[in-house]
Amino acid sequence: MRDYIKRFLIAIIMALCVSLLFLGGKHSQAAGLNEMKEHWIWPADGVISDTYGTRQGKHKGIDIAGKMETPILAVDDGVVIKSYFSNTYGNVVFIIHPSRIVTVYAHLNRRNVFVGQNIKQGDVLGKMGKTGQATGIHLHFETHELEWRYDKKYAINPERLLGKADVGETVQGGIASMGRGVLEASTHAKPVITEQYVVKQGDTLFSISKKNNVSVDRIKQINHLRSDMIRPKQILIIE
Ligand SMILES: [Zn+2]
Numbered sequence: 001m002r003d004y005i006k007r008f009l010i011a012i013i014m015a016l017c018v019s020l021l022f023l024g025g026k027h028s029q030a031a032g033l034n035e036m037k038e039h040w041i042w043p044a045d046g047v048i049s050d051t052y053g054t055r056q057g058k059h060k061g062i063d064i065a066g067k068m069e070t071p072i073l074a075v076d077d078g079v080v081i082k083s084y085f086s087n088t089y090g091n092v093v094f095i096i097h098p099s100r101i102v103t104v105y106a107h108l109n110r111r112n113v114f115v116g117q118n119i120k121q122g123d124v125l126g127k128m129g130k131t132g133q134a135t136g137i138h139l140h141f142e143t144h145e146l147e148w149r150y151d152k153k154y155a156i157n158p159e160r161l162l163g164k165a166d167v168g169e170t171v172q173g174g175i176a177s178m179g180r181g182v183l184e185a186s187t188h189a190k191p192v193i194t195e196q197y198v199v200k201q202g203d204t205l206f207s208i209s210k211k212n213n214v215s216v217d218r219i220k221q222i223n224h225l226r227s228d229m230i231r232p233k234q235i236l237i238i239e
Contacts, residue, residue, distance in 0.1 A: 040076050043173060044070050044171075046173075049063045049064070051159070061104065064138060065136060072093075073121075074121055075097075078119050079116065079118055079119065080093060080094070080113045089140070092108065093113055093126060106134075106142070172237070203232075204230070
């Protein structure tokens with residue numbers, strides 16, 4: 001009988017160890033920049049016109065050049081912490097994300113959000129422009145760990161989160177960068193044919209899926225929608 005209990009206890013302890021190992025492994029995988037790479041989306045349609053660290057290291061972001069009034073999208077869920085006009089950034093929006101990373105969207109033609117506003121990934125924060133110190137129409141996009149500081153001490157290369165992008169490459173707003181191969185396809189060799197659909201009043205995912213001959217599930221997958229909720233003026237990528 002005692003032998004039975006001993007064996008039973010050993011089995012339980014082993015099961016616990018195995019499950020702890022499993023959970024521990026899962027947990028460490030979920031943390032860190034790799035996880036974010038998989039679900040951040042590009043903030044705008046355009047062409048990479050400058051990268052991080054250029055201009056003698058003073059350029060602390062990446063530039064996406066595009067058309068005037070191109071929608072500027074939040075790369076991930078978050079909260080607006082600043083939305084104002086600065087002489088250098090022009091119209092600029094700052095978002096803090098649950099990961100504590102702060103993203104900055106500068107030179108906007110206009111801003112559509114207010115401080116304190118909750119933002120979902122893909123929400124339109126404003127429109128592309130060339131306000132502030134900008135020579136052409138582009139989005140200047142920065143990422144900072146913990147906080148934005150005047151000396152930009154905590155700036156990190158946005159490519160770490162968005163994926164590699166060289167000058168001259170085309171990127172598509174609303175599309176996840178890494179881990180899904182979509183950017184891979186859109187920046188190199190054969191592009192995936194996509195279209196942007198602007199949600200109108202009264203649209204549902206079902207009506208959009210019928211109109212564009214694509215399944216609701218596929219629309220949700222491409223656009224990383226967690227529910228069937230869509231809002232007018234929201235931009236959806238349709239294959
Ligand atoms: Zn820039």
